[in-house]
Amino acid sequence: MAPLNRFLCGAAVAGLIAGTGSVVGAQAGLSALSADWLLAAEHVLLIGTDGTNLDKILEYAYNDDSGFKTLMDRGVTAATSVIGHQAMSTPEWTTILTGVWDDKHGVVSNLYRPEPYTAWPSVFNLIEYYKSEVDTTVVSPVGLFTELGAIGGYPVDNIIGITGGSNFAEVDALVTDATVAKILATMDNPDISTFMFSYQSQVDNAGHTFGGGSQEYAQGVINVGANLQQIMTAVAQAEAATGDRWTIIAVTDHGHMQTPTLPGFSFGHGFQSPNETSSFVMFSLAGNEAQAGGQSLGYSLVDITPTILQAFGIPMRSDFDGAPMQTDPALLNSVVMPVDLKQGLTDAINSYGYPNIGTEIMLSLRSLAGGVGYVIQNYLVGPVDNYLQTLIDQDIFGISLLAEGAQWVVRTVGGAVVDVTDQLGRAIGYLTGAGVIEPMDAPLPLPGSAEFSIPDFHASDLPLALDVDALVG
Ligand SMILES: [Zn+2]
Incomplete structure (x- = not known):
């Protein structure tokens, strides 16, 4: 846990509350209202489900048992496309987690290398650099995301690398259990802001082995919908207990062919057919009931990192390809309220074709x-x-x-x-154009280096001296 988080725990929080003259006692004794104005923690949850076609969600998991529908009813959904970019996992997850496309970050393969994330820092590093007091968590099978969370000089606070599980559905269930536990644990420290990334892999793996048109793929979509429902229920429980509202984003990196080119081998995606470039963004902004059940015609995968940073009041890079979905005028204007959301999204999916x-x-x-x-x-x-x-x-x-x-x-x-x-x-x-555009912003300075600068804590009213020593030490 970051130094400031430690400071905010336990007795210190009780002291802050006592100082305002509020009633001090069990956390449950605080009314939702006083918790809101006094502590106003931000909670942002990013759910990644790999290789998941939105049309299959609408076909198999658009019902009351599915967290996909719960999230779509609560927020805004966009049928997006990665057309013109590689429909491959690591390149697109890099786009999602850096806010720039492949012509900038240059990641073209699933072989992991740490170098691109120095020039193009991940959302994990950006949060930890600017607001180390945010409690950050990655829950994922050990691999790309546990690596990404750990690198860059500003690692996430909690890397929950899942091992075990005899198949991908079991792995996703373990990820879900850990995610639910972490969400419920925030009720013990409701004043601490949190960012969590949680990742599901079974849909993509079913697509590689059996194809996007298979019964196994459909079952994967149903399973992930059920897992997401458990996560949504945990969020609702935390919201009810603390009065804080959570911002929840769900996203996929690409879709899948109906039938893989080489069944059981690979290449279920990676090219430019509409089924492969198909993707989606579901976005429920904390407290935004007005747009519940809406559809965006403008969101894109590059908007995710700017949106997360905006939620924490962290400044934008000057060269992001995306923009914050909650404040960018064009993205705000992109939201419509369809009479039939499923039909509206289906029309949007069908509007995408091939690139030139x-x-x-x-x-x-x-x-x-x-x-x-x-x-x-x-x-x-x-x-x-x-x-x-x-x-x-x-x-x-x-x-x-x-x-x-x-x-x-x-x-x-x-x-x-x-x-x-x-x-x-x-x-x-x-x-072919990947990584040809240089960053305009300097890399984040390494902790302890000569050019290290004190992170800007913005509106924080806590004395900076509290954690500077620990940060640079
Ligand atoms: Zn993928």
Whole structure:
């Protein structure tokens, strides 16, 4: 937990409340009204569900058992598209979590590298740099998001990396349990602002194995809807207990083909067909009942990071591609109130087509080149290495020794091949326009470095001296 958060805990909070002359006692003794004006914590929850087509949500999970519908009824929904950008996970999650498209961040492959997030800091780093008192959390299977949360000099406070689960549905259930627990735990410290990112993966994995048109994919959408319902119920419980309202955003990074190109292998997405570039944003701004059940014709994945920063009063980068959904005039004007939301969204989904042929070829080339290193790593080097390890583990005279030698060769040569293909993929990415635009803003200074500057705590009325020592130490 960040130093300021520690300061705000327990007795210190009681002291702040006592100082105003309010009734002091159990937290439940505070009325919702006094909790609002006195402490006014911001709570922002970002739910990511990978590779989830909105038309499948409308078909299978637009009912009262589904948290998708609960969220859509409470907020504004947009059928969005990543047309003209790579419909691939890490490139699009990077777009969502940095507020800029791939022509700036330059991520073209699912092979994780930390470098792009120095020039283009993630929302995690931006919150922790400007407002370290916000309690930040990532709940995800160990991988991209637990890495992203940990890097950059301003890591998130709580990285809950989920391991275990014998299939992707079980993994998502574990993520949901941890997310619900963390939401309910905020009731113990209702004055502390929170940001949480929670990630579900089973829909995308069903799409890769069985296709977006499969019964397995539909079941994944239903399952994630049920998980989201549990999360929405926990938020409602926290809101009722504290009087604070939560801002909730749900988003996907891309869609899926009805049938994968190579079933059971990969390439269920990555190209430019409308099913693959299909995406969505669901946005429920704390306290905004006026637009409940609305539809936006203007939201986009790049708006997510600016919106989260705006909620905490953090300044925008000068070169964001997106804008805050709650204050940007064009985005506010993009919201309509359809008589039939499902029909309105279906019409929007059907309005998207293919990009021009040049863009389509360029992005397909980029996805193929960017994907080669990842495929070699995950489908060739990894499995062969694992197989050799089982031979080594059996300790069979002669065979195990041979396997050990073979494993050395696979690791050395395989690693080199992955490195070369990854670099080639990035070179092709650059030639096709990824990462060609330089940032206008300087990278965040590293803590303790000479150019370190004191974060601006804006309207905070707490003395800065309280946590500066801890921050720079
Ligand atoms: Zn994905």
